Amino acid sequence: MMNKSWLFSLSRWTQSLSKEAKCARAPILHLSKRSSTFKAPTRPDLKTTESETTYAKGRENPMLFCEEYIPPQVQPDWHRNKLKYRLERMDCLRRRKAFNIPEFYPGSIVAVTVADKHAPGKSIRFNGRVLYKDGFGLGCKFALRNVIDGEGIEVVYHLYGPYIQKMEVLHLEKWVDTDLRYLRDADPSYCTIDPDMQPKALPPTSVELELFRERVKLNKSPRWQFQYQKHWPPPYNADFQSHFLEDELIESERFSAMESWRKYDICRHYDVTEMKEEIVAEMKANKSRIEKADSTLKQETS
């Protein structure tokens, strides 16, 4: 039954239509506003809300930026090749896509399962405290130290080595120092870690990590090649002032005083802020570049 008011409102509506809509062939239904039972459906959200994890100040998205993506400081300028850095960063991103390398800092406790042809079962699990994480790109290495049956053991692994089958962070901690090799002379309780230690709850990435500011007491006189008492800057987490002899203290003060001007040396200052922006922009583009490059590979193998 055709309602007159319906026809009238239809004509009114067609006049208000634009030229393009009038030319459209498909019939357009007009829903009357008077019916009370009808409720217009909610508009579907076509934009997919990606889980945007916020990263706190000291922590970064490893797909976009890492400490090992910063090229080493090399002078003169013609001694570096930027193409090599770009190719190496692409390889790092490929590995990170295939395997989840968790976030950790020197001082945290990490367990690593590694492929070893000489081991029964062809894999070995080792956990320990991270002493240092050093290097650029694919050559980035980190060392784990653990004291097992009174014997101190250190093992060095490549961060991006494909022989690493599994990596778990048991306790995430961030110390002020980045080089903790003085723990060899400290109380062994800092490095004795139970091989069956259970992982603790990791704080979410939006939370800023508190730095570990306790001072470690050192036991015996140092015998290592790495003479940290002469190092500048002097380590924060190590309390070696209390057990050094007076002569050694004076010498170490002399050494640290000789080099304390380094913090004012502008030429040695490695400004990373500009580089970080470039690297982040580059890594965003690398995602699509890798897909394009590896798609040809798959065609070859299939």
Place this chain on the structure above:
Amino acid sequence: MLASRQRLFTSTTKSSCCFCEREFHGNKKYAAKRHRTPRPKNVFTPVEPVNAVKRGERFAVRYTDKYGVRSDKFVPVHKLPAPRWSWDYDLTKDNVDFLSEIARNYSENLQTEATNAPLNDELWPVHDWQKDSKRCGAVGIKLGVHPIWFKDGSYCNSTLIQILDCNVVKYFSKEEYNNKTAAVLVGAKNASPFYRNEKYAQFCRDAGIPMKAKCFRFLVTENAALKPGTPINAMHFRVGQYVDCLAKSIGYGFQGVMQRWKMAGGHPHAKLWHRRIGSLGAGGKVIKGKKMPGQLGGTYENIRGLKVLRINTKYNVIYVKGRFAGHINQFVKICDTSVGRLQPNTEEEAKRLIGPFPRYIPIDSNEELPEEIYHDSVHRMNDPSIILPSTEK
């Protein structure tokens, strides 16, 4: 008596080196090896003594002394006389800037034409591989070193070499060169056409390519003749083949005996003797070849038998197993191995140990090459972690 003493002294044989005409007393078999082995005499075209060459005559050891000149028509590019006056001595600054810009654009256009457009003139015939035939190599730039992992868990340090704007500059046939082998000049990395020798500029003009920063010479058999102007890219080599790399080592200048020959020197508490040679030897004279201070580095070093593990066709980069001399961004001469046990005897071995002969010719002109080509034993970074198969019964 003096006379008898003199007679004793002169009774020893007086011998002379076969090619440098130096005389020395004593039996020739105690002379240094380079004076005993017969070598071709120095024959090279007389060169106008320009300032650079006059300065160089101060140094007794020359390129030609060490290697002997293979052909009287061949002199390396850096030994040719430099022009007397700089090209811009009578131009204004505006003109100079204008000409430099033109030269840059011209060289860029030339390079793209040489790589993309097919060779318009008649193509030189392509011959099949035969035993004892050698093909030319490529010239690249050393990018750096990073690790590569294999599928059995081991790893090695591999150097990256980029083959940048590589073209054949000139081909010398057997008769032109030295009646024994043919030669090919290959150059890499475009450079400014100014401050370069006119003879070399003529070679590049005939080939239709911009002037190159560095050229190397490859000795080649006649069946591997290449037309001047042919581009050479990373596909010239094959994944899994073996390669020799020649590059100039890092120069440390005039160095003492401790750095140069790793002598021990004095103990820390010595007062008057720290970094000296010590004894000069016994016998009343100093033997030729005695280790003494001198030039360290800055010489061409050849490392043989390096395996090619991976090729990146987009940037023309070769990943080679091992390391060789030279700093980053140094020019490298890459050619097929000269190692005896890796020489191919059959065609199948030639396909495994040597790249495509005489150069890479794509089957289809529109063929899309895969961007990364890996060797079978190399682990690709986008594959999952290595799990070794267990050998339990």
